[in-house]
Amino acid sequence: MTGGPLPAPTEGPILVVDFGAQYAQLIARRVREAHVYSEIVSHTSTVADLAARQPRGIIFSGGPKSVNEDPAPGIDPAVYDLGVPILGICYGAQLIARQLGGEVARTGRGEYGRTVLTQSSPSPLLADWPAASEVWMSHADAITAVPPGFVATASCPDAPVAAFHDPVRRIYGVQFHPEVVHTDRGGEVFERFLADACEAPPAWTHTSIIETEVEAVRAQVGTAKVLCALSGGVDSAVAAALVHKAIGDQLTCVFVDTGLMRADEGAQVEETFRRQFHMDLVHVKAADRFFAALAGVTDPERKRKIIGELFIRIFEEVARDLVSSGEHAGEAGFLVQGTLYPDVIESGSAQAATIKSHHNVGGLPDDLAFDLVEPLRLLFKDEVRAVGEELGLPHEIVWRQPFPGPGLAVRIVGEVTPERATILRAADAVVVEEVRRAGLYRELWQSFAVLPAVRTVGVMGDGRTYAYPVVIRAVTSDDAMTADWARLPYDLVERISSRIINEVDGVNRVVLDVTSKPPGTIEWE
Numbered sequence: 009m010t011g012g013p014l015p016a017p018t019e020g021p022i023l024v025v026d027f028g029a030q031y032a033q034l035i036a037r038r039v040r041e042a043h044v045y046s047e048i049v050s051h052t053s054t055v056a057d058l059a060a061r062q063p064r065g066i067i068f069s070g071g072p073k074s075v076n077e078d079p080a081p082g083i084d085p086a087v088y089d090l091g092v093p094i095l096g097i098c099y100g101a102q103l104i105a106r107q108l109g110g111e112v113a114r115t116g117r118g119e120y121g122r123t124v125l126t127q128s129s130p131s132p133l134l135a136d137w138p139a140a141s142e143v144w145m146s147h148a149d150a151i152t153a154v155p156p157g158f159v160a161t162a163s164c165p166d167a168p169v170a171a172f173h174d175p176v177r178r179i180y181g182v183q184f185h186p187e188v189v190h191t192d193r194g195g196e197v198f199e200r201f202l203a204d205a206c207e208a209p210p211a212w213t214h215t216s217i218i219e220t221e222v223e224a225v226r227a228q229v230g231t232a233k234v235l236c237a238l239s240g241g242v243d244s245a246v247a248a249a250l251v252h253k254a255i256g257d258q259l260t261c262v263f264v265d266t267g268l269m270r271a272d273e274g275a276q277v278e279e280t281f282r283r284q285f286h287m288d289l290v291h292v293k294a295a296d297r298f299f300a301a302l303a304g305v306t307d308p309e310r311k312r313k314i315i316g317e318l319f320i321r322i323f324e325e326v327a328r329d330l331v332s333s334g335e336h337a338g339e340a341g342f343l344v345q346g347t348l349y350p351d352v353i354e355s356g357s358a359q360a361a362t363i364k365s366h367h368n369v370g371g372l373p374d375d376l377a378f379d380l381v382e383p384l385r386l387l388f389k390d391e392v393r394a395v396g397e398e399l400g401l402p403h404e405i406v407w408r409q410p411f412p413g414p415g416l417a418v419r420i421v422g423e424v425t426p427e428r429a430t431i432l433r434a435a436d437a438v439v440v441e442e443v444r445r446a447g448l449y450r451e452l453w454q455s456f457a458v459l460p461a462v463r464t465v466g467v468m469g470d471g472r473t474y475a476y477p478v479v480i481r482a483v484t485s486d487d488a489m490t491a492d493w494a495r496l497p498y499d500l501v502e503r504i505s506s507r508i509i510n511e512v513d514g515v516n517r518v519v520l521d522v523t524s525k526p527p528g529t530i531e532w533e
Contacts (some may be wrong), residue, residue, distance in 0.1 A: 422461025
């Protein structure tokens, strides 16, 4: 059995209505950066559902469609009668214009990239902006006439109406994308909408997140025993610390050594949680079971689901053992996981296609015997790190780069074997060590090694070799929803390559991945 999603952490959220935009998550993050809670909802949500959340404001995202298509994503026009401030961005602005009596048409080839925004009259959202500024555009259609009661306040070369508003109903629209860094002063658009139009107090702070989630965890689990799936990564570590703050000795952390962890991960977990935080920690060494379950499996989705199910089965066994041993009174009926908001989004929802099943979301078995406790489910990674620091977790845990739940299994492209895991772990340790030594670890979102299960011909010591290649993968990102490949210094790449080939048996070639997300994902599987 699984628990439902936790309630929103604060009263009066800002709802981001997703019309299929690649930047919907970024809009939600920009709102949170202004210390106001936001949440993404589907454009298929009913007005009653939206009203029930008592939102302080609503933001319509962009989207890939044209509002003049049939069918086109829309929303019940009754939303405009809620009396709630609304901000439309790109497609969202065009939808407002079309639904309320304005005109949207194809005016030319559209605008893509940076362009100049020229103000024509005062705008509440663009107050104190210069008469002309650079903004980021991505649209084919354009608003050519504003609805009755609206005032056009800015234009661009291919957008006759680039900003408009209804001062009475507090409905606003911008054709450009204020959520991206390429728009000058884009953050001010959100700040003015939130503060002036929505009158939303900046109450979404790291302290408030902790206080809210501590109360939510206590209300959810009561006096029951709780297990935590502890991997050693920042997400599960922060989840464990937060739940431990809420319920103390009711929590037992379970660290399952799958044989697919990073170098020295087990020792670090033991040191932090058992000796520093004095948590009840069960260390399960299950590498043989995971390698046996993954034998012959090459499909990445099957790997994730196999690992997710075996994780749960081991937790069930630990729970039974704890009860039968008499160490704990009462069966552990709850399982803590470090699920984040991007995990939920990427695993598929009404708004997003399934990119990959995260083992702690789409990879869970149907007959799960626990209610899930997911205190980070509504948070982005940067928020999780800030909460971890507030809780007093060690710096090296809080700022550790993300690591996939299935571990090295999804960084081995092909069948997972003990030999390949050993090779990859050693190569990965070299990448991380050299990146740290170069002072780039905190600048990179992730930097790691990948092992394709193929062999290549090489020459070492005047002899022919037939060994594995290793791929260096390093990216920069804000939230993992999009990422750019990192331009590592050539001397750093050379040092990594030289060390891996000389120090890691079974490798004779090192290559560099220069793919951004999209079109690729950060992980290879």
